[in-house]
Amino acid sequence: MSSPSTNIEPTGPRPHPWLEWDRVVVYAFLTLTALYFLAPLYIVIITSFKDLDHIRDGNIFWPQTAYPDGVHFYDPWRRAWWEVCTGLECHGISPNFWNSVKVTVPSVIVSVAVALTTGYALSNWPFKMSEAFFTVLIVGSFVPYQVMLYPMVLLTKNMGIYSTLTAVIFVHTVFGLPFLTLLFRNYFASLPVELFKAARVDGAGFWRILIQIFVPMSLPILTVAVILQVTGIWNDFLFGVVFAGLPNYPMTVKLNNIFTSSFGVKEYNVEMAATILTGAVPLLIYFLSGRYFVRGIAAGAVKG
């Protein structure tokens, strides 16, 4: 094996050493920022498992490891779910959890269905003035809700649904429409137009094309829309406090009331447990759906 072409000198890029300084810097930066983002969650979780004495004397960074007799680590959570008071009413945050469910499920179904149809009509069957309507819709979605808040109150009073869950559902449908329509319109516009044309040639009409071709094809963006709406509606505060009425308050409103209206000793651990309970549903959805969540945000914002 001594032909001149066998060269022992190495060619190609130099193999990476196990430890490079620029990689260390990158990972150090990312880890430190990740710790900063995780710290509040950690602090809140350990606080929710402490008893009040430990909160008063201890350090927010360290968890409580030993409990006095008769005190359980889950006590604050139990109190937050079933017992904590706002004003004279002491049923914990659980009724409001169900209120939130009762608002979120119908709002998501109605708003996604309406937006799907509208987005399809706007992208594939444009009519005179449709772009003008769409422009107003998008501008409207950026205007602060406070501008339309009071007339909406009058409108729902007129409809006889003010201070019921129906009103909250109605308002979420109205104000969820712009972003969802944008999402569906852009998605349908990105589908190959030949598909639509072929269906037209075969004699399918507006509704038939929608139901038999576009709805089955829109499954990815449908998932994205549902995820965004569930988290968005669950996290809403303003519409809940204005339109729901006292017995129908969703979870976020109740949470805020727990913080502002507690008599006597402030139970910080219970408050923190209630906070985690309120954040649990969107967090769970986020962790389970991860990629779709990011994709939805990117689809709405970047593609434009």
Place this chain on the structure above:
Amino acid sequence: MTTFDTALVGASSQPPHFQQFSNLVRYGVAGLMAVIGALALIFDFPFAQLGVFQPMMYALGLVVVCLVIDVPFRKLNYQLGMIGVYLFGAAAAWVAWYSGGNWLSQDAADFIWKVTALFSFLFTIAAGVWNAPFKNFAAKTAAIPMMYIVLFAFIGCSLWTVLYSTSDARIYPLYTYVGLKQYYRLFGAEIWHIAVKNVLIYIALSTTGAMVAGFLLAVFMDQKIRLEGLFRTIYLYPFALSFIVTGHVWAWIFSPEYGLEKSVRQLGWTTFSFDWIANNDMAIYCVIIAGLWQGTGLVMALMLAGLRGIDEEVWKAARVDGIPKWRTYISIVIPMMRPVLITTLVFVAAGAFRVYDIVVALTDGGPGISTTVPSQYVYKYLFSGNIGQGLAAATTMLVVSAVILIPWVYVEFVKGKQIR
């Protein structure tokens, strides 16, 4: 154009219409209907006292108008549809008038009648001016909820707000014209000045902070690292939380007697001081810190999507030319990402402009009034018996956001779409 041409074009593209009245008459009648409709919408006229003659007059009037403004009634479906709308309106009025709230609540019946009446008004106007509500009929039917929402919720409600901001409505929304009195009062109020100052600080710092930090994170994330999914999940999870949750979490950390200050002192640094949340001048920066914690991940995700959209060839070309990495980012990548940057900027700034929940949860405008923001000002006056004042503040917010947004939305979403 000769008669022959007109006939040809008409035959090929237009359905047969009645051509009995001149355009002037048609537009005149349609305009009149529009004025009546607008008056009805704004002043609740003429529906305030619902009588039995009103629906009849209304139906009769609409039929006349339809004849005059040339609605193509030839097709049976269209006729039936139109008649159905009128019958429905009349039935709703009848229920409202005679049932006395037995079948439907009085409010609901009243509302259905009003909406149906207004819808048929608008429909007839559209038939006159637009002259094509029956072309592409299915798509327009499907878009009816959207049209309703645009006309009533977005345009109608905004106009109502603007109009009633010139009234001295207090607990009840009654209209008495007082000119710009509410605005003089608004711009003279100290709390409004504080609110405007706060929202400007918030927009400036949280937008810059989120953009810079988000871009930096995205650049580091783009170095072909391991565990990218994990890091992205960690940076973005606060965005899934409610502002109410974020606010209370950070209020706990900022709290001087239980939070960071006490704990750091306990660890041995006894002079450590961090009581911004109780400090009039510094409390707004607490809101910014919490807002950045929640919002930076979103910017990172958007920027990362933008960075991934840049062609690999660009990087190769820069490397061949011997341009250092940081220089490539600043001189090549950032200019290429301009559309993404602008979109993100608008999203973040619009979110910052309407900041409300996080302030309510974190400081509730305190200490004192030092962290009040405009949205809170509006809310406070609307629901504490000074509607006119709240609406004046809301109108100010509307004007500011409209002036900034309309050109951007037009270019970004409407014009840009057609060019691509």
